[in-house]
Amino acid sequence: MGAVASVALLLPLLSAAPPAGAGVPDAGSLQAQFARAAARHGVPESVLLAVSYLQSRWDGHGGAPSVTGGYGPMHLTDAVTALTGAAPHHSDGAEDPRGDSSRPVRSGVEAPLPAAGSLPARLRTLERAAEVSGIPAEELRTGTAANIEGGAALLAAAQREAGLPASADPADWYGAVARYSGADDSATATTYANDVFDVIRGGESRTTDSGQRVTLAADPAVAPVTEQVAALGLRRPAAGPVECPPTVACEWMPAPYEEFGDGDYGNHDKANRPSAQSIDYIVVHDTEADWNTTLDLVRDPTYVSWQYSLRSSDGHIAQHVRLKDVAWHAGNWFVNAKSVGLEHEGFLTSPDSWYTEAMYRTSARLVRYLAARYDIPLDRQHVLGHDNVPGTVTASIRGMHTDPGPYWDWAHYFRLLGRPITPSAGPDAGVVTIRPDYGAHRPVYTGCVTAGVVCAPHGSGAVRLHTAPSADAPLVKDIGLRPGGQDSTTGVNDTGARASTGQSYAVAERRGDWTAIWYLGQRAWFHNPGKEPTAVNARGLVLTPREGLASVPVYGRAYPEASAYPAGVPVQAVSPLSYRLLAGQRYVVGDRTPGEYYFAPVFDSSGHRVVRGQEEYYQIQFGHRVAFVKAADVRVSQS
Incomplete structure (x- = not known):
């Protein structure tokens, strides 16, 4: 397996043909830079635009490298910059990734990062672009126009090396596009090229991180010469x-x-x-x-x-x-x-x-x-x-x-999943789903490089939560993260006062440009102005403690009651977390599930058992993390 069965992309793409009467782009604009580079190197402009879209969505990221050391709109890679010495995340912190308290803690191990000389060619495309374009590596890293020129030169070089002419027909560039991916296997190169040509067929248009509008007109009839991949000599996965x-x-x-x-x-x-x-x-x-x-x-x-x-x-x-x-x-x-x-x-x-x-x-x-x-x-x-x-x-x-x-x-x-986050209720809805404008929404975070130091401004899909409807109000507390009751922080790894795109919460109150939600047992306010909303109104089921209960416990796992365990399977404690769900508060309901425990303590799987109880739980969006409550403790209603 791994070979691509169809060129057709399963995910819907938005058609984005340019508006009627669109003018000629400014000579200094990003659109014009793509046009000039394409003309200079004999690459169809649609091919250059589509390759760049697949790599960076035409963003420059302020000259900062990607996780694989890629720079600029063409994602020219110089991955030495990515070798920062960061430890793999399962080795970091106190989390036991297995998460089964009935067994010894499984800790991670430290692993050395590779030497720069061992990096594969796909992570060193910037030096190749410098070679074929004559543009110094530093300019390719820092200059947008130079970066686009370097990408165009790479595509043109791939076309020449394949013995193919610099055709004006995008369909003739399938092999060059596959080569541009840097993949060393035919299936990955084919998938990459298919995606590029799906972008060409469907068209795209968006405003980049530098505030410029770039448009690729749809060309639904393009039919690439897919057989060109066979001549690249790539391995089979x-x-x-x-x-x-x-x-x-x-x-x-x-x-x-x-x-x-x-x-x-x-x-x-x-x-x-x-x-x-x-x-x-x-x-x-x-x-x-x-x-x-x-x-x-x-x-x-x-x-x-x-x-x-x-x-x-x-x-x-x-x-x-x-x-x-x-x-x-x-x-x-x-x-x-x-x-x-x-x-x-x-x-x-x-x-x-x-x-x-x-x-x-x-x-x-x-x-x-x-x-x-x-x-x-x-x-x-x-x-x-x-x-x-x-x-x-x-x-x-x-x-x-x-x-x-x-x-x-x-x-x-979620747009790529075919489930864009859209409103499903009117302005007085009892539920909101978080959805700030990722590019424009730039909350301050700290600790990206040095503890306490402000991170570089960047788009984010998370909103910050306050104790009152004011940006000056303290952030809400997370007594699980800070049992001493200290305030949450703006740290990039601090989830104590954070709600993320797509998460839905019950509305506690609305006041002007601020909305309060129920969060970790408290009212939590976030800025949600009508003209630039950071959430959309939604509908859904919510739950609250049943009548007569002042509060109910909250759990981090939905384990069965003790009577459900058969002989030979140790009973697992049903241990509540430090939080409480209080009367009068409401939380959005997810699945209803019976308590379950997978008993798998040893290598020999013949004795593994799934223990399933009669006690049922609801999953809820309780804070930044999900949680569980017992169904018998709550009542459910429409928001």
């Missing part, structure tokens, strides 16, 4: 039991299921999902490591695991664990047992560690495939960030991870 849609490039790089003494083993558990237990969640992570380090770690039996890794530069996917089995990734055993983990190459604390459009698109296709296969709703109660997974017990709350963080573009991701 590793065969194996991959479980991926046909429109992505996916290869099998298995994580080890290996016993290594003293009752310890790694790095996942055998299971029989969904026959024995449903798959209800997809968890989005970032790797906090480069691609090669990520693969080395997941193939280490002493480390932890996840089902899929996704590469930033071209969207390539590696599968490591069968979907029927349980990977150790989310820090919560209940969630692990019922989820699929996706690791995306990236670094959350670098505000311009941007993700390519190629990776967003292949990730979205994979999520759509998984959602259809397991009947998982495409919403933020089921497509979770790692930072939305709750701690299992009070003691584990502070150690939970915070990726993919406030710079992951959930709004764009």
Whole structure:
């Protein structure tokens, strides 16, 4: 598997033909820079624009590199800049990725970053662009026009090296586009080229991070010469039991299921999902490591695991664990047992560690495939960030991870999923769904490089929550993160006063340009002006403590009652978190689920059991993370 079965893109793209009467672009504009570079190097302008869109959506990111060291609108890679010494995120902090308190803590291991000389060609395209264009590397990194020239020169060089003329027909550039991806396997190069030509067919138009409008007119009739990929001499991806849609490039790089003494083993558990237990969640992570380090770690039996890794530069996917089995990734055993983990190459604390459009698109296709296969709703109660997974017990709350963080573009991701976040109710709705304008919404974060130091301004999909309707009011408290009652902070890793795009909350009050929601047992205010709203009105089910109860406990996992456990399976404590859901407060309802525990403490899977109780729980959006309450403790109503 891994070969692309169809050129057709499964995800809908917005047609974006230029408006009638559009004028000639200003000579200094980004649109004009693309036109000049295309003409100078004999590359069809639509090809140059579409390649750039797939890499950067035409953004320059202020000259900052991507997670793979890519610069500028053409994402010319010089990945030495990405070797910052950051530790892989499962090695960082106190979280036990397995998240099963009945077993010893599974900690991560440190891994060396690769030497610059060992980097593959796909991470060194900027030096090649300098060679073929004659433009100094520093100009390619820092100058937008130079960067576009370098990308055009790379495409033209790929066309010449294939022995093909500099045709004016975009269809003749399929092989050059595939080569531009930098992929070393034919399936990834084909997927990349298919995406570029889908952009050409559908057209695009958007305002970039520099405030310039760029438009690519739709060319629905273009029919590329796909046979050109065969002449590139690329390897075939590793065969194996991959479980991926046909429109992505996916290869099998298995994580080890290996016993290594003293009752310890790694790095996942055998299971029989969904026959024995449903798959209800997809968890989005970032790797906090480069691609090669990520693969080395997941193939280490002493480390932890996840089902899929996704590469930033071209969207390539590696599968490591069968979907029927349980990977150790989310820090919560209940969630692990019922989820699929996706690791995306990236670094959350670098505000311009941007993700390519190629990776967003292949990730979205994979999520759509998984959602259809397991009947998982495409919403933020089921497509979770790692930072939305709750701690299992009070003691584990502070150690939970915070990726993919406030710079992951959930709004764009859900558009690619075919589920854009739109209003579903009128102005007096009892529920709101967070949705700021990612590019324009730039809250201050600190600690990206140095603790307490303000991060560079950057778009964000998260809003900050205050104790009163004022930007000067203190941030709301998270007693789980800070049992001493201290205020939350603006730290990039502090989730204590943060609501993220796509998350829905019950409205507690509205006052002018401010909206209050129920959050972690308190009113939490965020700026939500009518002219530039940071949330949309929505409808849905909400719950509150049943009559006669002043408050009800909140849980980080939905475990069965003690009487449900058979002989030989130790009873797991039903331990409430430090929070309470108070009478009069309302929280948006997700799934209703019976208490479940997957008993899998040893390597031999023959004794593994799914324990399912009579006690039922509701999942709720309680804070930045989801949580669970017992169904018997609450009543449910329409918002």
